[in-house]
Every structure is written in C-alpha cells, then in structure tokens.
Amino acid sequence: MSITKREFGKLESGEEVSVYQIKNESGAYIEVTDYGAILRCICVPDKDGNLQDVVLGYDKLEQYFVNGCYFGSTIGRNGNRIAGGKVPVNGQVYQMPQNENENNLHSGPDGYEKQLWKVKEVSEEENAVTFTRMSPDKEQGLPGNFEVAVTYQFTGDNEVKIHYQGVSDQDTLVNMTNHSYFNLSGHQSGTVADQYLCMRSEEFTPVIDSKSIPTGEYAKVADTPMDFRTEKKIGQDVDADYEQLKMTGGYDHNFMLMDYQPGKVRSVAKAYAPDTEIVMEVLTDTPAVQFYSGNFVEREEGKNNAVYTKRSGFCLETQFEPDAVNQKNFHSPILKAGEKYDSTTIYRFSVKKD
Numbered sequence: 001m002s003i004t005k006r007e008f009g010k011l012e013s014g015e016e017v018s019v020y021q022i023k024n025e026s027g028a029y030i031e032v033t034d035y036g037a038i039l040r041c042i043c044v045p046d047k048d049g050n051l052q053d054v055v056l057g058y059d060k061l062e063q064y065f066v067n068g069c070y071f072g073s074t075i076g077r078n079g080n081r082i083a084g085g086k087v088p089v090n091g092q093v094y095q096m097p098q099n100e101n102e103n104n105l106h107s108g109p110d111g112y113e114k115q116l117w118k119v120k121e122v123s124e125e126e127n128a129v130t131f132t133r134m135s136p137d138k139e140q141g142l143p144g145n146f147e148v149a150v151t152y153q154f155t156g157d158n159e160v161k162i163h164y165q166g167v168s169d170q171d172t173l174v175n176m177t178n179h180s181y182f183n184l185s186g187h188q189s190g191t192v193a194d195q196y197l198c199m200r201s202e203e204f205t206p207v208i209d210s211k212s213i214p215t216g217e218y219a220k221v222a223d224t225p226m227d228f229r230t231e232k233k234i235g236q237d238v239d240a241d242y243e244q245l246k247m248t249g250g251y252d253h254n255f256m257l258m259d260y261q262p263g264k265v266r267s268v269a270k271a272y273a274p275d276t277e278i279v280m281e282v283l284t285d286t287p288a289v290q291f292y293s294g295n296f297v298e299r300e301e302g303k304n305n306a307v308y309t310k311r312s313g314f315c316l317e318t319q320f321e322p323d324a325v326n327q328k329n330f331h332s333p334i335l336k337a338g339e340k341y342d343s344t345t346i347y348r349f350s351v352k353k354d
C-alpha cells in the first residue's frame with residue numbers, strides 16, 4: 001500500500017493542485033485530485049493481469065475546469081435535477097441556479113467538482129485520502145454552512161470506497177454522488193454497448209419529457225427495456241422504441257434499489273466486460289442510482305490521447321431520486337441541522353470467475 005503525490009497544475013489564482021496515487025500491494029491503483037475531489041483513474045487488472053484504466057478522464061487540469069460531462073466528479077451539494085431549481089426547506093423556497101433549461105443540474109456552475117478542496121488526511125494505514133471543504137451558507141442558493149468531507153480509499157481487494165460525511169448548521173438539501181464513467185474494457189476502448197449490467201432494481205422513476213424531471217411515480221421495470229434484474233448488454237435495448245428511452249436518448253434514469261435501509265450498505269449492481277473479464281460490483285447505502293449510458297458525450301479528448309464519444313462510458317450515480325425535495329413520494333434528501341450526513345458507495349473490481 002502506498003500513496004504518492006504529484007503536481008497536477010495551478011489554478012488561475014496560483015494555488016497548486018495535486019494528484020494522489022493510491023496503490024495497493026498488487027500494483028493496482030487509483031488517482032484522485034484535490035481539484036473537485038475528482039476520481040481521475042482506476043487501474044485494475046484484467047484477465048491477463050494487465051492493468052486497465054476503467055474510468056474516463058483527462059490528462060490536463062485545464063480540461064477539468066470545463067468538464068461538461070462531469071468525468072469522475074464529486075457532485076454536491078445535490079446530484080441530479082431540481083425542477084425550476086426550487087428547493088423548499090421548512091416552508092421557505094431557496095433558488096438554485098437554472099443551468100439546464102429552467103432546471104438545476106448537478107448544483108449548477110459552482111458545483112463541488114469545480115472547487116479546490118483541502119486535503120484533510122492522507123492515511124497510509126487506510127490507503128485513503130480525505131478531502132474537505134466548507135460550503136458556505138447560500139452557496140448554490142442553499143441554506144446552511146455545510147462542512148463536507150469525501151474519503152477515497154483503495155483496498156487490497158481492489159475496492160474503491162467513497163465515503164461522504166458532512167454536517168450543516170441549518171436544515172438543508174444534501175445528495176452527494178460520484179459521476180465516474182466506467183468502461184470495463186478500458187477507457188480508450190470505445191462503446192460500452194457490449195458490456196453487461198445487472199441491477200437489483202424493480203422500479204424506476206419515469207421522466208416527464210426530455211428535460212428529465214421525474215413524474216413523481218415509481219414504475220415497474222418488468223416487461224420493459226428498463227429491466228436489468230438479470231444481466232443484459234447495455235446496448236441490447238438502449239435504442240428500443242420505448243418512449244422513456246427515446247426522450248433521453250438512451251438510459252438516463254433513476255432506478256430504485258432493493259432493500260433500502262438508511263445507513264446499510266448492500267450490493268446493488270454488477271457490470272462486466274466480456275473481453276477483459278473485468279467485473280465491477282456496486283455497493284451503496286443510497287435508495288437509488290442514476291444509470292446513465294453516456295448519451296451526451298460528443299467528442300472529448302481524454303487520457304493518453306483517447307477520444308471519447310457517445311456511450312464510451314456508463315455511470316452508476318448512487319443517490320436519492322431526482323427532484324426528491326419536491327416530490328412527496330420520494331425519499332427526503334433533507335439533512336437536519338447538526339445531524340451527520342454519512343454515505344458510502346463502493347466500486348469493487350475483480351476478474352470473472354467461472
């Protein structure tokens with residue numbers, strides 16, 4: 001286990017940005033940066049023991065200043081969409097930036113992925129790095145000073161553990177997620193259409209139209225292209241003649257995860273690439289996950305001269321339902337003043353065993 005730090009570049013203000021490489025005994029590693037608390041790479045062994053980098057990302061810090069696709073990003077204070085950017089808390093309505101149509105997406109232009117975080121702890125013992133920042137009252141329009149930390153740990157079992165912790169001095173909205181795009185054949189390998197996905201989900205939240213605000217209902221996945229209860233290729237039904245998929249240009253929906261109990265981490269999804277035989281299992285304590293099939297990736301110059309296009313990666317963003325703060329059927333994403341926000345998501349990598 002080892003953690004090494006290197007320079008990544010500078011902000012316009014002159015502040016230095018670093019990359020931390022967190023390696024385990026096998027030589028597999030991840031890289032994270034204090035700019036945006038972004039996960040820059042995950043290099044894990046394939047069936048031949050060669051390391052494959054299985055997430056999309058950039059080589060240059062300047063590219064992360066733009067990062068319109070949110071590669072590897074820590075999304076906060078709120079992941080996903082809020083109708084009209086309006087957040088009611090205790091009878092008062094707070095206005096978030098309207099950065100996608102009239103709605104808020106991923107908290108707007110001043111998201112946590114665009115901030116320089118402090119390094120709170122580099123733990124050789126845990127093989128973990130903790131980033132922290134104070135998100136001030138009214139940042140992104142939201143109430144409360146929110147002191148937040150994100151820990152990235154890389155274990156000897158090739159698990160990437162992401163632990164969010166925070167506390168606010170007023171009741172507020174908190175729904176953190178990570179926006180990594182996975183490609184289990186390697187980030188440079190093109191479309192993920194032939195990779196398999198299975199999710200422990202019987203219901204999803206249909207959207208009203210192409211702006212992707214949920215109707216507020218839960219719909220059964222059975223007998224629809226949204227059914228991933230048994231593994232199937234991401235590309236199998238992605239272009240199906242099915243209204244929900246046509247509106248969003250592919251999968252971009254929130255799936256309800258079975259056996260939700262606050263604070264309990266359980267296995268919720270598994271993905272697999274037949275060529276590398278790399279398997280990724282997702283474990284989380286959140287009630288839902290946004291499965292996004294990279295529909296809006298147009299042309300991005302990625303790491304090592306890779307070019308990413310539509311469906312070069314898929315996201316499994318663990319979270320509350322989109323717009324949950326405005327939907328009474330959904331789980332409440334409100335964090336009470338003084339209470340601890342604590343959420344864990346694990347991406348566990350292995351090679352397929354027959």
Ligand code: GLA
Binds near residue numbers: 070
């Ligand atoms: C999320 C959204 C998508 C898209 C991406 C970023 O996954 O649900 O619609 O906005 O972020 O491109």
